[in-house]
């Protein structure tokens with residue numbers, strides 16, 4: 001997948017594109033993307049998505065800090081797995097927010113060789129988002145391109161509407177296993193290992209404390225999780241993670257994210273680790289001392305191993 005960040009890019013074949021923020025690149029997004037790819041193939045054109053580097057609401061409201069599933073880099077990585085030819089990245093600006101839907105479609109045609117635009121079933125764009133699909137289709141006719149409506153994607157018997165906001169809520173509540181099903185991959189946090197209070201090693205459960213390097217990432221609800229851990233983008237481990245303020249040993253209220261890797265010993269300080277959340281095990285509890293905490297951690301380890309060995313969620 002080629003990333004296009006500059007306007008005035010001529011793509012000889014013309015492009016069939018979808019437009020959106022694509023937070024999470026979830027199974028609904030992937031269904032839209034496979035429609036884009038097959039339509040592009042049938043028309044001998046290239047496939048693309050048009051997305052934004054920054055969240056549009058952040059530009060319009062400067063004090064708004066959106067909580068998101070993906071960093072920009074994670075989104076690009078996920079999109080590049082889908083088989084798309086191009087990802088067109090726009091920097092959303094105040095001027096762009098003033099464009100009408102007609103002007104915006106015209107801008108895409110003039111700058112990126114747009115020939116066919118897929119629009120999500122509920123997606124709206126253009127100043128004040130006042131128009132709907134029928135208007136976009138009409139503008140497409142005037143401007144000489146096809147505007148097609150993507151169907152709503154509702155997998156399985158549950159008839160859950162897969163959307164980024166549903167998945168964000170699930171992650172927030174700690175329901176990471178349901179989030180992974182809708183995403184088609186586990187939710188992940190990444191960052192460098194920093195030092196903690198060095199109690200973990202004394203109780204037989206050393207924990208790598210992670211500093212998350214992005215303000216926008218959703219932190220799952222406090223609690224204990226079965227996870228997969230990737231060290232330095234290369235070495236994979238099963239493990240468990242605690243998110244919380246460790247009421248048994250500290251009461252400073254600061255939330256920390258700490259991972260215990262199974263079958264690992266060594267030094268992880270300053271290493272880069274990625275945590276993939278597979279399932280929630282329990283809430284964080286205040287124990288009566290370190291012995292009770294250690295016994296509980298042993299049980300958590302067995303519980304986590306059981307889940308991880310039987311999990312069908314892919315990496």
Ligand SMILES: Cc1cc2nc3c(=O)[nH]c(=O)nc-3n(C[C@H](O)[C@H](O)[C@H](O)COP(=O)(O)O)c2cc1C
Pocket residue numbers: 196197198199200201205206207208209224225240241242245246247248249258259260283284285286287293297300
């Ligand atoms: C899987 C897991 C579950 C944990 N559960 C709790 C808990 O329920 N209550 C609590 O106070 N601390 C809990 N902890 C945090 C421990 O108190 C913490 O790992 C220990 O104090 C070591 O901290 P350190 O890395 O700063 O040395 C848990 C840690 C892990 C890895």
Ligand SMILES: Nc1ncnc2c1ncn2[C@@H]1O[C@H](COP(=O)(O)OP(=O)(O)O)[C@@H](O)[C@H]1O
Pocket residue numbers: 193194195196197198199200201202205206207208209259260261262263264265266267268269
């Ligand atoms: N199995 C393991 N899981 C997590 N960290 C481990 C493991 N084995 C060794 N370590 C190392 O031990 C450190 C954690 O030990 P701990 O006593 O909890 O110290 P800290 O309070 O600094 O996190 C980790 O940052 C890592 O360098």
